[in-house]
Amino acid sequence: MDGDADERRLAWVYLSRVVQGPCAPLSALIASVGVCEAARAVREHELPQALRGPTAARREIDSAAEDLETMARLGGRVITPEDDEWPGWRMLGLDQLDTDRDRDGAVPLVLWARGPLSLQAASERAVAVVGSRCSSGYGVQVAGEIACDLAGRGWTIVSGAAFGIDAAAHRAALAVGGSTVAVLACGVDRPYPAQHDRLLTAIADTGLVVSEYPPGVTAQKHRFLARNRLIATLGDGVLVVEAGMRSGARNTVKWARRLGRPAMAVPGPVGSVSSAGCHRMIREGEAHLVTRAEDVIDEAGPLRLPVAESADADPAAHLHGAEAEVYAALPAIGSRLPRELAQQSGLDVATVRAVLPALELAALVGCDSDGWFRTRGRRPG
Amino acid sequence: MDGDADERRLAWVYLSRVVQGPCAPLSALIASVGVCEAARAVREHELPQALRGPTAARREIDSAAEDLETMARLGGRVITPEDDEWPGWRMLGLDQLDTDRDRDGAVPLVLWARGPLSLQAASERAVAVVGSRCSSGYGVQVAGEIACDLAGRGWTIVSGAAFGIDAAAHRAALAVGGSTVAVLACGVDRPYPAQHDRLLTAIADTGLVVSEYPPGVTAQKHRFLARNRLIATLGDGVLVVEAGMRSGARNTVKWARRLGRPAMAVPGPVGSVSSAGCHRMIREGEAHLVTRAEDVIDEAGPLRLPVAESADADPAAHLHGAEAEVYAALPAIGSRLPRELAQQSGLDVATVRAVLPALELAALVGCDSDGWFRTRGRRPG
Numbered sequence: 001m002d003g004d005a006d007e008r009r010l011a012w013v014y015l016s017r018v019v020q021g022p023c024a025p026l027s028a029l030i031a032s033v034g035v036c037e038a039a040r041a042v043r044e045h046e047l048p049q050a051l052r053g054p055t056a057a058r059r060e061i062d063s064a065a066e067d068l069e070t071m072a073r074l075g076g077r078v079i080t081p082e083d084d085e086w087p088g089w090r091m092l093g094l095d096q097l098d099t100d101r102d103r104d105g106a107v108p109l110v111l112w113a114r115g116p117l118s119l120q121a122a123s124e125r126a127v128a129v130v131g132s133r134c135s136s137g138y139g140v141q142v143a144g145e146i147a148c149d150l151a152g153r154g155w156t157i158v159s160g161a162a163f164g165i166d167a168a169a170h171r172a173a174l175a176v177g178g179s180t181v182a183v184l185a186c187g188v189d190r191p192y193p194a195q196h197d198r199l200l201t202a203i204a205d206t207g208l209v210v211s212e213y214p215p216g217v218t219a220q221k222h223r224f225l226a227r228n229r230l231i232a233t234l235g236d237g238v239l240v241v242e243a244g245m246r247s248g249a250r251n252t253v254k255w256a257r258r259l260g261r262p263a264m265a266v267p268g269p270v271g272s273v274s275s276a277g278c279h280r281m282i283r284e285g286e287a288h289l290v291t292r293a294e295d296v297i298d299e300a301g302p303l304r305l306p307v308a309e310s311a312d313a314d315p316a317a318h319l320h321g322a323e324a325e326v327y328a329a330l331p332a333i334g335s336r337l338p339r340e341l342a343q344q345s346g347l348d349v350a351t352v353r354a355v356l357p358a359l360e361l362a363a364l365v366g367c368d369s370d371g372w373f374r375t376r377g378r379r380p381g
Numbered sequence: 382m383d384g385d386a387d388e389r390r391l392a393w394v395y396l397s398r399v400v401q402g403p404c405a406p407l408s409a410l411i412a413s414v415g416v417c418e419a420a421r422a423v424r425e426h427e428l429p430q431a432l433r434g435p436t437a438a439r440r441e442i443d444s445a446a447e448d449l450e451t452m453a454r455l456g457g458r459v460i461t462p463e464d465d466e467w468p469g470w471r472m473l474g475l476d477q478l479d480t481d482r483d484r485d486g487a488v489p490l491v492l493w494a495r496g497p498l499s500l501q502a503a504s505e506r507a508v509a510v511v512g513s514r515c516s517s518g519y520g521v522q523v524a525g526e527i528a529c530d531l532a533g534r535g536w537t538i539v540s541g542a543a544f545g546i547d548a549a550a551h552r553a554a555l556a557v558g559g560s561t562v563a564v565l566a567c568g569v570d571r572p573y574p575a576q577h578d579r580l581l582t583a584i585a586d587t588g589l590v591v592s593e594y595p596p597g598v599t600a601q602k603h604r605f606l607a608r609n610r611l612i613a614t615l616g617d618g619v620l621v622v623e624a625g626m627r628s629g630a631r632n633t634v635k636w637a638r639r640l641g642r643p644a645m646a647v648p649g650p651v652g653s654v655s656s657a658g659c660h661r662m663i664r665e666g667e668a669h670l671v672t673r674a675e676d677v678i679d680e681a682g683p684l685r686l687p688v689a690e691s692a693d694a695d696p697a698a699h700l701h702g703a704e705a706e707v708y709a710a711l712p713a714i715g716s717r718l719p720r721e722l723a724q725q726s727g728l729d730v731a732t733v734r735a736v737l738p739a740l741e742l743a744a745l746v747g748c749d750s751d752g753w754f755r756t757r758g759r760r761p762g
Contacts, residue, residue: 267648
């Protein structure tokens with residue numbers, strides 16, 4: 001790898017401020033020559049044509065060290081693709097998009113973050129809950145109920161901290177002590193909307209506030225669309241609780257569909273304009289109708305193994321990634337504690353802890369006072 | 382054909398009372414030997430094994446002449462497959478069902494009817510609107526609004542005269558002077574439910590009350606399921622406005638699906654038990670979500686010609702039956718009155734009048750003070 005760790009971090013941060021948002025040609029250059037060499041090329045304007053425009057305005061500004069200091073003062077950090085908490089497998093969908101078609105579909109260069117959660121662990125089992133800013137009392141209630149249920153079962157609620165449904169979803173997760181991630185279209189140092197200053201502080205206290213924009217960057221219209229792709233990227237699925245006919249939630253649903261994530265929508269009274277967008281998405285096959293947390297888990301759950309039918313098959317055949325590794329680390333008979341599973345699998349304990357409930361949900365593992373065990377080994381037949 | 386017209390009518394009526402409901406083996410026997418010979422075979426018990434059971438209890442009762450008198454006194458009639466108003470093309474779906482699998486899926490022997498409408502004309506463009514007997518205020522309102530809109534546009538509302546959604550749909554059609562057909566699970570001389578005596582009288586005054594059961598037969602559980610197949614049969618589609626998880630409306634939807642008719646359901650608040658069945662049907666792909674009359678017409682409309690794309694194609698290529706004949710009877714340039722179209726096509730005027738609005742809906746024909754014309758001939762390009 002080019003440069004040392006500090007040098008690479010400064011290069012990521014410099015480039016993040018230069019392009020301010022997704023930039024597929026820059027991601028391609030970094031993949032090809034490394035981040036330090038890419039930063040040098042941008043600084044010296046030795047660039048392929050596609051990168052000259054996007055870097056021209058700010059390539060002479062290098063406030064990387066200052067940006068890192070600003071974030072440290074805020075108790076925040078930058079997360080680069082080289083960091084352990086980078087949710088690499090979540091980004092695979094973006095990585096596979098045809099960025100010629102989806103111009104804003106690139107993997108973010110870095111993510112700026114405030115809050116105690118590991119982004120990787122928080123997004124391991126997560127649902128995006130989004131919807132109308134002009135929500136009805138019905139929508140706020142339903143968003144709150146479903147988000148409460150999901151957060152209470154260990155699902156992270158990802159949303160955009162907007163008025164209406166977004167705020168209801170974040171608040172519900174906070175209320176039950178669950179995990180929640182707010183993805184902003186501006187720097188994480190800026191409360192947006194301003195009225196949600198306290199909400200964002202509360203999220204940063206126990207969850208995560210993240211953004212691909214460096215500190216100080218203001219919210220602008222095109223940034224909301226790019227932000228929506230990150231909301232869709234960080235969840236196992238996108239749930240729309242209320243949406244008018246021109247709601248931004250439909251944009252998030254489109255990202256979910258491009259990324260291969262299930263899109264879901266909650267119906268409502270047919271006379272309600274706040275539900276009209278949900279009804280249209282269901283009617284046009286863009287989203288599945290769901291009415292409660294169980295439906296969302298059915299759609300978005302990482303494991304949909306039909307347990308009854310798997311008696312003769314290898315139950316782990318459907319698993320991949322950390323789930324497969326944790327399952328493999330469990331003995332056929334007997335129990336293990338999460339730290340033992342971490343040692344055995346080489347994964348960190350947070351990841352093991354994040355994966356186990358998903359395996360439990362799929363009825364593959366159970367848990368008692370001795371630790372976690374494979375359910376197949378305990379059952380007769 | 383065996384026997385004269387009166388003799389055959391008496392044979393149909395006799396057999397209708399003997400089997401009281403759908404009886405596929407009897408329909409097969411009639412198709413094979415004619416109705417008079419079938420009636421003789423039943424009377425004399427010279428029957429294939431499959432018909433002995435279903436005819437044993439009542440084959441010795443021949444009250445056909447009396448039944449016809451009873452109906453005449455009620456201002457009603459029996460409609461046999463030999464009558465002009467028999468909706469033969471509606472019955473094609475039932476005729477093609479595998480009656481070994483769908484035991485109650487047979488074409489009815491006859492239909493008993495009260496009311497001034499021709500069953501054939503009334504069912505030419507019709508939607509079944511059904512739902513929960515324990516409807517909510519929301520459900521009654523939505524059923525009323527959609528049925529009003531549909532009836533006001535010339536669609537016949539078919540339903541079952543039950544409490545709740547059924548009654549709301551019938552009443553809405555009556556309120557706008559539209560056509561409505563109530564299909565009963567008992568004789569048309571019996572008001573069922575008794576509290577709907579006045580509603581049924583109002584329907585019989587301007588619409589139709591029909592049943593496959595002879596006068597005097599009481600409503601029994603299995604008859605509601607067979608009745609539901611007729612409700613599905615008589616419409617271009619089935620719309621469920623509200624349904625609990627165990628609603629009979631789901632049975633009507635199943636018939637619609639077997640018959641190849643679109644099934645539709647209206648969503649509602651997710652907390653409402655009256656909408657839970659609708660949500661399940663939408664979620665499981667058994668019914669399409671609709672929110673208003675336009676959606677229903679989109680789904681159930683007999684013609685879904687994409688007008689803009691048909692400039693180079695023969696617009697009549699998608700038509701069949703009476704629609705194709707009426708369209709063919711219209712000149713490329715100039716207008717015709719319905720009676721001229723009837724002469725030209727050999728169809729009766731009522732059929733022509735029933736078909737024209739469907740063609741108009743598909744933007745194939747228009748109407749002005751000179752009569753009806755093809756729209757293609759009037760448009761530039």
